[in-house]
Amino acid sequence: MKKMNKKEFKQCFSRRLAEKFAMEVSDASPSELYQTLGSLMTSAYSQDWRQTWQDYRDAEQKQSYYFSIEFLPGKMLKSNLLNMGWLETVEAGLLELGIQLDDLAEIEPDMALGNGGLGRLASCFMDSIASTGLPGNGNGIRYEYGLFKQRFVDNYQVELPDEWLQKGNLWEVRKESKAVNVRLGGNVYLSSDEMGNLTPHYQDGMVVRAVPYDTGMVGYQNNIVNTMRLWSVEIPAEEEGNYRSVEARRTVEDLTSVLYPDDSNEAGRRLRLSQEYFFVSAGVQSILRYYKELKQPIDKISQYVAIHINDTHPAMCVAEFMRLLIDEENVSWERAWNLTQKVMSYTNHTIMAEALEKWSIPMMKSVCPRIYQIIEEIDRRFVAEMTGVQSFDLIQRTRIIQNDQVHMAHLAIIGSHSTNGVAKLHSDLLKSVVLHDFYELYPARFNNKTNGIAMRRWTQLANPSMSKVLDETIGKTWRKTPGDLRLLLNYENDDQVLNNLAAAKLTNKKRLAAYIQENCGVEVNPHAIFDVQIKRLHAYKRQLLNLLHIIKLYLELKENPDLPIEPRVFIFGAKAAPSYHYAKSIIKVINETASLINNDDSIHNKLKIVFLENYNVSLAERIIPAADVSEQISLASKEASGTSNMKLMLNGAVTIATLDGANVEIRDAVGDDNIAIFGLTEEEVYQYYENKTYHAAAIYEQDNVVRRVIDTLIDGTIPNIHSEGQEIFDSLIKYNDEYFVLRDFEAYCIAQMSIDKAYKYQRRWLQISLRNIANAGRFSSDHTVQRYAEDIWQIEPVFAHKDD
Ligand code: 26Y
Numbered sequence: 137m138k139k140m141n142k143k144e145f146k147q148c149f150s151r152r153l154a155e156k157f158a159m160e161v162s163d164a165s166p167s168e169l170y171q172t173l174g175s176l177m178t179s180a181y182s183q184d185w186r187q188t189w190q191d192y193r194d195a196e197q198k199q200s201y202y203f204s205i206e207f208l209p210g211k212m213l214k215s216n217l218l219n220m221g222w223l224e225t226v227e228a229g230l231l232e233l234g235i236q237l238d239d240l241a242e243i244e245p246d247m248a249l250g251n252g253g254l255g256r257l258a259s260c261f262m263d264s265i266a267s268t269g270l271p272g273n274g275n276g277i278r279y280e281y282g283l284f285k286q287r288f289v290d291n292y293q294v295e296l297p298d299e300w301l302q303k304g305n306l307w308e309v310r311k312e313s314k315a316v317n318v319r320l321g322g323n324v325y326l327s328s329d330e331m332g333n334l335t336p337h338y339q340d341g342m343v344v345r346a347v348p349y350d351t352g353m354v355g356y357q358n359n360i361v362n363t364m365r366l367w368s369v370e371i372p373a374e375e376e377g378n379y380r381s382v383e384a385r386r387t388v389e390d391l392t393s394v395l396y397p398d399d400s401n402e403a404g405r406r407l408r409l410s411q412e413y414f415f416v417s418a419g420v421q422s423i424l425r426y427y428k429e430l431k432q433p434i435d436k437i438s439q440y441v442a443i444h445i446n447d448t449h450p451a452m453c454v455a456e457f458m459r460l461l462i463d464e465e466n467v468s469w470e471r472a473w474n475l476t477q478k479v480m481s482y483t484n485h486t487i488m489a490e491a492l493e494k495w496s497i498p499m500m501k502s503v504c505p506r507i508y509q510i511i512e513e514i515d516r517r518f519v520a521e522m523t524g525v526q527s528f529d530l531i532q533r534t535r536i537i538q539n540d541q542v543h544m545a546h547l548a549i550i551g552s553h554s555t556n557g558v559a560k561l562h563s564d565l566l567k568s569v570v571l572h573d574f575y576e577l578y579p580a581r582f583n584n585k586t587n588g589i590a591m592r593r594w595t596q597l598a599n600p601s602m603s604k605v606l607d608e609t610i611g612k613t614w615r616k617t618p619g620d621l622r623l624l625l626n627y628e629n630d631d632q633v634l635n636n637l638a639a640a641k642l643t644n645k646k647r648l649a650a651y652i653q654e655n656c657g658v659e660v661n662p663h664a665i666f667d668v669q670i671k672r673l674h675a676y677k678r679q680l681l682n683l684l685h686i687i688k689l690y691l692e693l694k695e696n697p698d699l700p701i702e703p704r705v706f707i708f709g710a711k712a713a714p715s716y717h718y719a720k721s722i723i724k725v726i727n728e729t730a731s732l733i734n735n736d737d738s739i740h741n742k743l744k745i746v747f748l749e750n751y752n753v754s755l756a757e758r759i760i761p762a763a764d765v766s767e768q769i770s771l772a773s774k775e776a777s778g779t780s781n782m783k784l785m786l787n788g789a790v791t792i793a794t795l796d797g798a799n800v801e802i803r804d805a806v807g808d809d810n811i812a813i814f815g816l817t818e819e820e821v822y823q824y825y826e827n828k829t830y831h832a833a834a835i836y837e838q839d840n841v842v843r844r845v846i847d848t849l850i851d852g853t854i855p856n857i858h859s860e861g862q863e864i865f866d867s868l869i870k871y872n873d874e875y876f877v878l879r880d881f882e883a884y885c886i887a888q889m890s891i892d893k894a895y896k897y898q899r900r901w902l903q904i905s906l907r908n909i910a911n912a913g914r915f916s917s918d919h920t921v922q923r924y925a926e927d928i929w930q931i932e933p934v935f936a937h938k939d940d
Contacts, residue, residue: 137184137220137359145222145229152176161233167303169235170213170243173226174306177216178352185352185361191934192271196430200265200272200442200929203419203450205412206255206395207262207276207364210753211244212307212351214597219267219354245300246752248282249366249395251711252672253779254447254485256753257558257917260590260779261924264917266355266362267592269933270925274364275419277411278308278349279395286711286750291727291856295714308349308366315347316421317372318414324505336463336506342378344388345370346418356592356616360934367418368392398713406503409495413504416452424460434465438478442929445482445552448493448544454480454551455510463506469513480552481928483585484545485776487562487570488676493544500542511542518550526577534573549574549581554928556585559777559798561818569822585924586801587777588917591618594783599761601640602787602909609633618913625910634902641762641788641905648762652746658734660744664703665895668759668784669767670751673710673719676774680864681877682706682767683726685888686733686745687854688845693739702895705744709751709759718867721860723747725849728857756780761787764905765891768793769884771875773818775799786912788905790894792887794880798915805911810904814887815880824876832873835881842878
C-alpha cells in the first residue's frame with residue numbers, strides 16, 4: 137500500500153473532494169468529507185486487492201471460504217485506516233484541515249448484519265485471516281436491513297428498521313460479472329439412462345439472480361486484501377416478464393431483505409430456509425466456477441478449496457456441493473462424497489436445544505427439492521453403512537432424517553471432516569453430552585478452537601489512551617504480537633505505570649459518562665465502579681441475576697443509607713429478539729428499576745443503573761474501555777464461549793464469572809486471585825438435571841433475603857411492572873427457575889462483595905486490572921485463525937507482495 141506523508145495526504149484529499157463534489161473543504165459536510173476519504177482509501181487498496189487475488193491464483197493457493205449467515209463488522213473507516221497504516225497521518229492531516237476524524241467516523245452506519253457473538257466472531261476472523269496473510273474469504277448475505285435499531289418507549293423495547301444502505305455503502309463493489317442463478321421451489325424428478333446415470337429435471341419453481349457485493353478485508357499493514365462476498369438477490373433479466381406484480385417481486389426481494397432477528401427462537405421459518413439455500417448455492421457455485429478456471433481435475437478440488445460451515449445455517453453446503461459434483465460435473469456419488477467430506481468443516485456455537493436447527497421434510501422439499509433428495513440419499517447411505525456396525529439405537533439417534541425432520545447439525549457432522557466447539561469446556565461438552573453419539577462414531581473429527589478477538593480493534597481503535605500507556609511502558613511490539621502484552625507483568629509493582637493505567641481508564645470513564653448524560657439524561661460519577669453486562673438478552677445469560685443483586689443492594693441502602701459500599705454504576709447493553717417476550721419483560725423491569733433507583737435521592741448516588749439503547753459494535757467500543765467489572769454470569773454449561781469476556785479483560789476490567797465457556801480459560805490465564813468466580817459448575821448443573829432435585833420454591837421459602845428481593849417484582853416496590861414482574865416471578869417460582877438464578881444468587885452476592893472490597897484497595901485493584909490486560913494476548917483471533925488454518929483448513933499464509 138502506498139504510504140503518504142501528511143502533506144501528500146492533504147493534497148490528495150482536497151483534490152479528491154474537488155473531483156467528486158466540486159467543493160472546497162470549508163464548504164463540505166461531514167458526510168461529503170467521509171465519502172471523499174473513503175473513496176481515497178478504496179482506490180488506494182484496490183491495487184493490493186487485485187494483487188492479492190492474483191497472487192493466490194498464480195501460486196494456486198488453497199483457499200478457505202467462511203460461510204456465515206451473519207457478519208458484524210461494525211464501522212470500517214478507522215479499522216481500514218489502521219490496517220492500511222494511514223491512521224495517524226490521516227488523523228493529523230485532517231486536523232490541519234480543521235476536520236476531526238471522529239466526526240467523519242460518526243457518519244458511517246454500523247454494518248450490523250448479525251445478531252451477536254456468532255456474527256462478530258466471523259468479522260474478527262475476517263480481520264485476522266487477512267492480517268495473518270491467510271488466503272481466506274467470507275461468504276454471506278447482503279441484507280438490505282441489518283439487525284433492528286432498538287429504542288426504549290415507556291421503558292419497553294421498540295424495534296425500528298436499520299436502513300444502513302440508505303446512503304450507499306462505500307466499501308462494497310457490485311460484481312455483476314460474477315452473478316449466478318439460484319433455483320428455488322418447484323418440483324424435481326429424475327430420469328435414468330441405460331447406464332443408470334440419473335439426470336434431474338426441474339419443473340416450476342423460480343430462478344433468481346444472486347449478485348455478489350465484495351468488500352475488501354484489509355490486512356494489518358501487510359498489503360494483503362482478502363474478500364468478504366455478500367450476495368444480494370435480483371430478478372434475472374430474462375424473467376422480468378414473470379414478475380410484473382408488486383407481490384411477485386416482493387417474494388423475490390424478501391430473500392435478502394432482512395436479517396433474521398433472533399439468535400435462538402424460531403420464526404419466519406420458510407423465508408429463513410430460503411435465505412440459507414440462497415447464499416449457500418450462490419457461494420458454492422462461485423467457488424466451483426473459480427476452480428474450473430484453474431483447469432485442475434475435479435478430483436483435486438480438496439487440495440484447493442476448504443469450505444467452513446459456521447454453525448448449522450450453511451449446512452446445506454454439504455448437499456449443494458454434492459449436487460454440483462454429481463449433477464453438473466458427472467462425478468460418481470462415491471467420489472463426490474469423498475471430496476465433500478474433505479472440503480467441508482463445521483463449527484458448533486451452541487448447546488441450547490432450541491438453536492439446533494431442524495427443518496420439516498415438507499418445508500425442505502418445497503424450498504429446495506433437489507437438495508432434499510440428496511440429503512435423503514446421504515441419510516440412506518449413512519444408515520446402510522452403519523447397520524451391523526453400530527447399534528440400532530445409535531443409528532436412529534444420529535441419522536439426519538428423524539421424525540419427519542432434517543437435523544442440520546447431523547448433516548454438517550456427517551458431511552465434513554471436522555467438528556469443533558468454541559471453548560475448551562464447550563468442546564468437551566460436545567464430546568461428552570450434546571454430540572456424544574457422533575463422538576462415538578467419529579472421535580477423530582472432534583476438536584476445540586477457542587474463540588478469539590481482533591485485538592487491534594479492541595485496543596488500538598477502541599482504547600487509544602490505554603494503548604498509549606502500553607506503548608510507553610512495554611514498547612510497541614504488542615500491537616503486532618499481542619502475546620507481548622505479558623511484558624506488562626514486569627510493571628505490576630510500578631506505581632507510575634499503575635497510575636498511568638488508572639488515568640487512561642478514568643479518561644474512558646469520563647467519556648462514557650458524558651455519553652450517558654447525553655443519551656439517558658443520567659448523571660454518573662466517573663469514580664464509581666463501572667460494572668458492565670453487554671450481550672444479547674437471554675434467560676440463560678442471566679441479566680436477571682445481575683438485576684436481583686442490584687435490588688438487594690438497593691433494599692440494604694434504603695435501610696442503611698450509610699452502608700459502606702463503593703458507589704457503582706451498573707451498565708447494561710442488550711437487544712432482545714422481537715418475539716422473545718420474556719427477554720423483553722426483563723428489559724422493561726431493568727428499565728423501571730433504573731427509573732426508581734436513579735431518582736431516589738435517599739441513597740446518595742451510591743447506585744445508578746444505565747441501560748444504553750441500541751447496543752451494537754460501535755457502542756461496545758465506547759463501553760468496553762470504560763469498564764471496571766465484566767459480568768459473565770451465564771448458567772455454567774450454557775454459554776458456548778462468549779467473546780465480550782475477552783474484550784473486557786483486554787481492557788482491564790475485572791471479571792465476575794461462572795465457570796462457563798471461555799471464562800474457564802480466562803480464569804486459567806489470570807489465576808484465581810485476579811477474577812471473581814462463583815456459582816454452580818457444569819457438573820453440578822448436570823447433576824441437578826439428572827437427580828431432578830432443584831426446587832426454586834424451596835429456596836424462596838427458606839431464604840429471607842431471596843424472598844424479600846423477589847417479592848419486589850410483585851409487591852409494587854418497583855412501579856409499572858404489573859404483568860412483567862409477575863411473569864418473571866412466575867418463571868422463578870412457578871416454573872422452577874430454568875437457569876438456577878436463585879441457586880446461584882447467594883454465591884453471586886458474595887462474589888460481588890469481594891469485588892466491592894477489592895476496589896477499595898485501589899493499588900491492588902489496579903494490579904489485578906494490569907494482570908488481566910497482560911494475560912489477554914492469548915485470546916487474539918490471529919492465533920485462533922492460525923489454528924483453524926493448520927488443523928482444519930490446511931491453508932498457509934502467502935508472502936505479502938512488496939509495495940510498488
Ligand atoms: C437457528 C437460529 C435461530 C440461530 C441464529 C443465530 C441460532 C443461533 C444463532 C447465534 C448464535 C450465537 O451467536 N452464538 C454465540 O456464538 C459465539 C461465537 O462462538 C459464542 O461466543 C457465544 O457463546 C454463542 O452464544
